[in-house]
Amino acid sequence: MNTEPKETRAKKFGMVIDLDKCTGCGSCMVACSSENNVPVRKDESDKLLSATWIRVYRITNGKEFPDTEICYFPRPCMHCGGKNDDGHSPCVSVCPATATDYDHSTGIVSQIYTRCFGCRYCMAACPYHARYFNWWDPIWPAKIEESLSPDVSPRMRGVVEKCSFCFHRYQKAKDKAYIEERDVEEMEYQTACTQACPSGAITFGDLDNPDHAVYTLKQDKRAFRLLERLHTNPKVYYLSARSWVKRAGDNYVSSEEPTKGPGAYKLEGHGGH
């Protein structure tokens, strides 16, 4: 546990998503798009071309009726800490122009739109498909421009974008807390998707802070992370009591059993970044 004073201690913001609570309503996606000025095209049917910073996947246990079970799987950017949690996230280490960066004071992986020159190497590196390329310039329907969020810059054609854990909200909360000479409270900084979720499936906070709900939740025996064994070290945890859902979180060769929990796979070997 980190013993530094709260005010100066580096944060490690993360999310815990209870998949057994998620109803797949999509409120998180709508709230995210609205909050972050994610452009919408006339035809959004091709999901390989449309930007959804948090995307809700629908997965099933593959069984026939009446044994069919469904799980809705929201997938924001995982804000990976990288191997050994050293900040070398798959995407950060490959960006040639330092247009995406790992903030060691928050654990958030940023994206600098005005520096990105659109090589898309970060997209190739991300196994979660959490990064989106602006294939078109954003075109907003009449009058919608007036209702865009002033805190988030819209992105131009030719650059990559992704979930920022609503970082602008943290900046606002931090400014306020700084003036009042205190630390940011847990409920002062919450992502739009967290607040929009009607079933309370998403919990957000500092994963290293024992006072925050996520600190306890991530240690729940139902907790797992997506593609844990690739050592990407995601900051998004999932909860599910269903074994097939847990198994869907990672790949296993047939004889293997699913992970017993986050961190179960020891990092071995060396090589690459």
Next chain:
Amino acid sequence: MDSALIPEGVERCSFKRFTLGMIIPAALVIWGLYAAYLCWFKGLNQTNMNDSYGFALWIWADLAVIAVGGGAFFTGFLRYVVGKDELKNIINFAVLVGFCCYCSAMLILAIDIGQPLRGWFIFWHANVHSMLTEVAFCLSLYLTVLAIEYLPLLLENRKLDQVPFFHNLGHNMHEVMAVFAATGAFLSCFHQGSLGGVTGVLYGRPFGMREGIFIWPWTFFLYTWSAAACGPCFTMLSCKITEMITGKKLVKDNVYNLLAKISGWMLGTYIVAKIADTLWWAIVTVPTTGFTFMEFYNNSNNFHGLWILILEIGVCGLLPVAILVRKKWRENSSLFFTAILLAVIGVCVNRWVMVMQPMAMPVMTFDQWVLYLPSWQEWATTILPVAGGIIIIALSYRYLPVFPQERELNPVEKS
């Protein structure tokens, strides 16, 4: 009409015939430039790339032309550093082909990036951890080296050579060419390797990821090695095609033989290393990610089946090795041509697999395989530098003394 520009003692077709021959490549260049214009002004929505296929045809083309352009650095290394004197008869052509390949790579990269006007950010905001940063620096520097290596040949044009300054400059540059060849070899080792590292470091993509040593995945070394092995094969292949088109023998067989023998052994050792890498990856690396080797091939569509591995290692690897290392076989012109053609296809297939398959295969259990077919704009812009290269080679052949043995092999009868 242009006889004053044609090197002395050699024969060239009429200007009219030459111009007619250039019509198709020129048309392809215009078509490609139009497609490039669309990509630059309308954006990459002109392509069929998508959020799964961020890297696609262009990145493959980049990697492929750089691999086959490796003939310039390796032939230069053998000629100037190792001292294989016979290779002086093909080095000009190797440099010319390499120059075209690297120009192609730069042009494709300029079209491929979403914000072309920000291309310089890669140098200004360089991230030292990124393989692409290393590629950008070494690639730019090596293209400069190739331009410097090409310049003395350009200055040997009959008219330019009459200018004393150009004559002396060209002569003096020839004297110091070993320095540039060594520099080129050094730079090439790094950027060829870094291109291998591009997919090798993707530890979130089990198909591309490789273990390695220090910061370099094994693909770093394999790419350099394969470029050194197959680059000269492309030089020889281009040379043979030039001979077919011109109807002349331009390089003596002993030169081909020497380069083919070296390429054969390089390719042989590379294929052994490639097989070892594939086995280690399949048996040791892949299972740690939760995949089985066959999942990468069985769960796919026919585009990414096991056939591609057999094609790369067997048909385009072991077969050309067998031909090239055996004197009797490589001296047979048909077998020789088959071998160098297969070696070139093999290295292109390798680059194709390493770029396309990591993009296509799902990593999350609930993801799907994705198919991709390039748009006409992508094809046109990929063909553009090939057609441009043909024009540059044709012009160079016509007006410059590219082949030192041409006069001896094709004596002109004085009327």
